[in-house]
Amino acid sequence: MGNEINHQVRLAARPAGTPAPEVWQHVTGPVPEPGPGRFIVRVSHLSLDPAMRGWINEGGSYAPPVELGSVMRALGLGRVVASEHPDYAVGDTVTGFVGVQDYVETDGTGLRKVTPAEGVPTERYLALLGMTGLTAYFGLFDVGAVAEGDTVVVSGAAGAVGSVVGQLARIAGARVIGIAGGPEKTGWVTGELGFDAAIDYRSEDVSARLAELAPDGVNVYFDNVGGEILEAVLDRLAMHARIVLCGAISQYNAEGGMAGPRNYMNLLVYRSRMEGFLVGDYAARWGEAVEKLAGWLAEGRLHSREDVVDGTVDDFPETFLRLFRGENTGKLVLRLRSE
Amino acid sequence: MGNEINHQVRLAARPAGTPAPEVWQHVTGPVPEPGPGRFIVRVSHLSLDPAMRGWINEGGSYAPPVELGSVMRALGLGRVVASEHPDYAVGDTVTGFVGVQDYVETDGTGLRKVTPAEGVPTERYLALLGMTGLTAYFGLFDVGAVAEGDTVVVSGAAGAVGSVVGQLARIAGARVIGIAGGPEKTGWVTGELGFDAAIDYRSEDVSARLAELAPDGVNVYFDNVGGEILEAVLDRLAMHARIVLCGAISQYNAEGGMAGPRNYMNLLVYRSRMEGFLVGDYAARWGEAVEKLAGWLAEGRLHSREDVVDGTVDDFPETFLRLFRGENTGKLVLRLRSE
DSSP states (O other), rough: OOEEEEEEEEEEOOSSSSSOGGGEEEEEEEOOOTTTOOEEEEEEEOOOOOOOHHSSTOOSSSOOOTTTBBBOEEEEEEEEEOOOOOOOTTTTTEEEEEOSEEEEEEESSTTEEEETTTTTOOGGGGGGHHHHHHHHHHHHISSOOOTOOOOOOOOTTTBBBHHHHHHHHHTOOEEEEEESSSHHHHHHTTTTOOOOOOOOTTTTTTTHHHHEEEEEEEEEEEEEOOHHHHHHHTTTEEEEEEEOOOOOTTTTTTTTOOOOOTTTHHHHHOOOOEEEOGGGGGGHHHHHHHHHHHHHHTTTOOOOOOOEEEEGGHHHHHHHTTTEEEEEESSEEEEOOOO | OOTEEEEEEEEOOOOSSSSOGGGEEEEEEEEEOOOOOOOEEEEEEEEEOHHHHHHHHHTTTSSOOOOOOOOOEEEEEEEEEEEOOOOOOOTOEEEEEEEBBBBEEESSSTEEEEETTTTTGGGGGGTTTHHHHHHHHHHIIIIIIOTTTOOOEETTTTTTHHHHHHHHHHHOOOOEEEESHHHHHHHHHHHTTTSSSETTTTTOOOOHHHHOOOOOOOOEEESSSHHHHHHOOOOOOOEEEEEEEEOOOTTTTOTTOBBBTTTTHHHHHHHOOEEEOOOOGGGHHHHHHHHHHHHHHHTSSSSEEEEEEEEEEGHHHHHHTTTTTTTSOOOOEEEOOOO
């Protein structure tokens, strides 16, 4: 590791609303040496995910909160550059919880090896071939129980998970309506991704458009956004519909706190359910799912787009905010420059 | 019917908030004669249900709204007093949608015959042995999927449905915590009904008490009330919990409109689901369920209490409001005086 420097972004304060620069502390230090049974990963890609906003709240979310003073938790990908671990050799590619830092010293907990295929961009293993694709897969097929002929609505349709969900629903023989912000995004999902229709929530009346596009109601709603869009879909459910709760990005930075769907009792009117899940619960089936996703990708039935920002770990705070401004199309990844 | 009078309560205006007397119109008219294939029921008991509040909103709820000028929709029970229908004879007891009136002229749609058993009060066929018991049965067993060893929480625990739900959960081998208002109600559910514990939401901190009483979380929550109590339970779910949506009585008269649970994303944290249902969807299995309920009642494993108000159809508007003031214990029934 010589005289390389390890840059880290640590959590300095808990944010109220949108995380301001003061929330983060930029720290530099020496590159660690691996202890016995441990190894060092040089991080090359960081995954930027809305869920990270929940991790820095005092109460945490589904995961314990990131402690003040700790390196910010992040999924990512990198290569082993030094190893005292029998199962990891220099040159191995690993993915999992690496944190917002150049180098991580680890015993391998929370990481797994991947073997990048010829011609597949590395960042795709954080997107369609990583947690993003797995989240879409288990959310739609297992929680949403999508069936041929269903009408599926997905919000955040041009985002990392949403863009995969809609394509998988098409593969399942469903009709797919995506909700996204702006003509570039709606054009992408109905064009390259093959969605049947899209609603631009910035310029269109979501409720009115849903009434036109889903006259018989919505069988599966995959929700990434919460708020008014969730309420609009709740007003338009088919009988025995399934709402898959994956995210609520419209609510995470609300300073008055999250709002709940005022019309949640439509779940009774339409004998429907709303259900949350975590991809980690399906770990035993990740292999099966990645194989299917990779197969569909190879056949050209799935498309993946990664929105790659080139930079350094110090660019994390600003890049992260792009998620909440709706500035990314596809999976947002920070690719770390080698210095 | 000679010179008998038919009293009716009709819907005169749509209420904002708590239904004021002006919402109702009291009408009298002659007792109808049955047309061909039709019959006349003299109504003896009216069922008072929180769901009726939804039926008089402009949008209706799971049922179409009661039209302005129409007789108020109500479940009830009565006897056939005249018949031109081959399947219904004078003296038959029928139950179903009779409306808030002394006499109903009908072809039998929405009604079914019951055969009152010796020693069973008639009003029990609107309670444990009627829609109320069926709602508890299918909600808890089918939607809630209660299992032995589960911790079950039920709100409106001393109400018509809630009091049955808790007892059924005990029969299923679950631990049952009831939430009700006031010491008389909490004492009844932990005493005669055998609940394991009860929380008095009027004098106790529901969240703090739930933390004490359900340290390992709540597996099934049967919700009759919505609002802050729903939020308190959402903060205390076990993994893979089931929230059964049956009612939201705390919200029905809210003039600012219903509030949704702000922490609904706990469904993701706890990989849980929230699901609505209607007892009508299980009509094919009503016979099986009533048989079980009647059996447990006969064995002394189930108790039923009916809160019977003696009066006339003109007492409906005021009696109905008792539901929203939490004044009833067990099933609220208006027993109509014969004049």
